[in-house]
Amino acid sequence: MKGNIVVGQSGGPTAVINSSVAGVYAQAKKLGVKKVYGMVHGIEGFLEDKLCDLDEYLADPTGIERLKRTPSAFLGSCRFKMPKIEGHEDVYEKVFEIMEKHDIECLFYCGGNDSMDTVKMLSDYAKEHGKEQRFVGVPKTIDNDLPITDHCPGYGSAAKYIATSMKEIIRDNESFGAKKPTVCIVEIMGRNAGWLTAAAALSKDADCCGPDAIFLPEVDFDIEKFMDKVRELAATKSSVVIAVSEGVHDANGTYICEMGREVAVDAFGHKQMSGTAAMLAEKVAAATGLKTRAIEFSTLQRAATHIASLTDINEAFQVGADAVKAAEAGQTAMMITLERNGDDPYQCGTGAQDIHYIANVERKVPEEWITEDGMGLNEGYEAYARPLIMGELLPLYVNGVPSHLVRKK
Ligand code: F6P
Numbered sequence: 001m002k003g004n005i006v007v008g009q010s011g012g013p014t015a016v017i018n019s020s021v022a023g024v025y026a027q028a029k030k031l032g033v034k035k036v037y038g039m040v041h042g043i044e045g046f047l048e049d050k051l052c053d054l055d056e057y058l059a060d061p062t063g064i065e066r067l068k069r070t071p072s073a074f075l076g077s078c079r080f081k082m083p084k085i086e087g088h089e090d091v092y093e094k095v096f097e098i099m100e101k102h103d104i105e106c107l108f109y110c111g112g113n114d115s116m117d118t119v120k121m122l123s124d125y126a127k128e129h130g131k132e133q134r135f136v137g138v139p140k141t142i143d144n145d146l147p148i149t150d151h152c153p154g155y156g157s158a159a160k161y162i163a164t165s166m167k168e169i170i171r172d173n174e175s176f177g178a179k180k181p182t183v184c185i186v187e188i189m190g191r192n193a194g195w196l197t198a199a200a201a202l203s204k205d206a207d208c209c210g211p212d213a214i215f216l217p218e219v220d221f222d223i224e225k226f227m228d229k230v231r232e233l234a235a236t237k238s239s240v241v242i243a244v245s246e247g248v249h250d251a252n253g254t255y256i257c258e259m260g261r262e263v264a265v266d267a268f269g270h271k272q273m274s275g276t277a278a279m280l281a282e283k284v285a286a287a288t289g290l291k292t293r294a295i296e297f298s299t300l301q302r303a304a305t306h307i308a309s310l311t312d313i314n315e316a317f318q319v320g321a322d323a324v325k326a327a328e329a330g331q332t333a334m335m336i337t338l339e340r341n342g343d344d345p346y347q348c349g350t351g352a353q354d355i356h357y358i359a360n361v362e363r364k365v366p367e368e369w370i371t372e373d374g375m376g377l378n379e380g381y382e383a384y385a386r387p388l389i390m391g392e393l394l395p396l397y398v399n400g401v402p403s404h405l406v407r408k409k
Contacts, residue, residue: 001033001328003105007054007138007320008039008046010115011079012189013072014154015161015305016316017140018405020110021074022064023320024138025054031328037102040407042078043109043118047091049098057405066405068313069395071305074407081114081267082121085128092125099133106134106327110320112141112152113360114268116335120359123333136323137335137355140316142302144195147361148353149337153319154302156312156388159199161304162188162297163389166203166211166243169295174239180291183230183240183284186211187277187296191247191270194218194365196301200243201377202385212240217247218365219374221256223283229375230284244280246273246296256280274298306402310391315348322350346387 007024009017021038028036036058040050052075057063067074083091099107109119119137126133139146144155166186173184190196194216204210212233215221233240249255257263257276264272274296281294319336326334334352341347369381395402 001028001031001105003103004035004037005033005106005108005324005327006037006039006046006051006099006102006104007075007108008042008110009073009075009077010042010109010111010118011077011140012112012142012302013077014140014142014302015071015157015308016153016312017072017110018067018070018074019313019316020138020140020153020320021054022058022067023317024108024324025058026064026317027321027324031324035102037104038075041076042080042115043082043095044078044080045076046098047094049101051102052407057407063405066396066403068317069305069393069402070404070406071303074405076407079114079267080118082118085121085125092122095122096131096133104133106136108136108138108320108323108327110138110140112139112143112146113362116146116355116359119335120333120355123355126332134327134330134332136327136331137358138319138323139335139337142196143190143193145190145193145362145364146335147358147363149335150340150348151338151388153312153316153338155195156309156315157304157307158196158301159202159385160309160312160389161301161307162196162199163202164307165297166200166241167208170203170208170211170239170241173241173293177238179238181234181238181240182291182293183234183242183281183288184293184295185242185244185277185281185284187244187246187294189273189297189301190217190245191273192217192362192364194245194247197243197245198365198369198377198381199385201381202389211243212237213242213375214377215242215244215248215375216365216370217245217249218367218370220251221248222250226280227284227287231288234288234290244276246276248276306395308393309389310393311346311388313393318350326352343383343387346390
């Protein structure tokens, strides 16, 4: 590669999105790329020419190790939607002007569905206007809902956090052995796809019964059925723990969390989800008189690098490195994918797919992995997800807490 490169992070952060930046950097340096720039706050910051030189942080060999152990988006993230090209050519010209100014040949963008739309729009513009710069997507999302790729970096670590925390919550909830159970409702992220909520099932093992019911957005939520289930469980158990997706909705598509209140909407038109567990816990308490507790994992589940999956960290690094290899080979308008070659032993390689088949497409949990009553996951899901949460990478502890690599402002 003759020119420089730039890497950006976009959308909701994860525990391993920084490992992908580390992978891009390490591979680019191996290829002799002079400057690896980081976009400060994704394409939004790039449009204001906000860049940093990653040599400043990663040239020292401990830099990469610290970055791998740093949660969230080291470079800063954004939720910025590229406008449609027609009538907004100035926005696109600005991107290319900044690329030319810094002699940037390739742009790598780590993100989920919405961020892959940015890769698609920029590569479409380049093609239409005969520009030579290349654009490659690096997959990331705790939601695990990008199509074609077997799974998404970020998912395994969030799933590991959820499985672990569910075990701890179940342990706590069952400790009193009360005659009347406490009903604990745990809300898990994942907008329209239930992959992350499904991970609650991974808490089930020889030493843990797992959650008593799991509600995914793939199945229409029926409040009466939910109440009946709670009553049935409360009649026979001294502890009831239920996992619900933030995105559960009724048969008309109305999210439970938006019933009776206004919710904010982001640049992509996504409603801000929150409060589902609290609302359901209130309803259970009012209808049954039972003690209830609502837990919302919220951002904890996507920033828990202290319990990240080593498999996930390694794969996040790999997709970053392979994105650089793909660009070096002349590819553009692509996203790197993970391709599973076996479950036992787990084996996974990478591929590359045309971004047009990926951007803005959401992949849901397949129906055949959801139990017949619509309130649980079966062995098909377990075989798919268990390998993704395997392995640990110890944090670097300083003063008793994990130490992170932080970008200078
Ligand atoms: O895109 C990942 C995600 O974590 C979703 O699961 C969640 O609904 C959303 O981001 C939350 O985004 P924000 O933190 O911007 O509200």
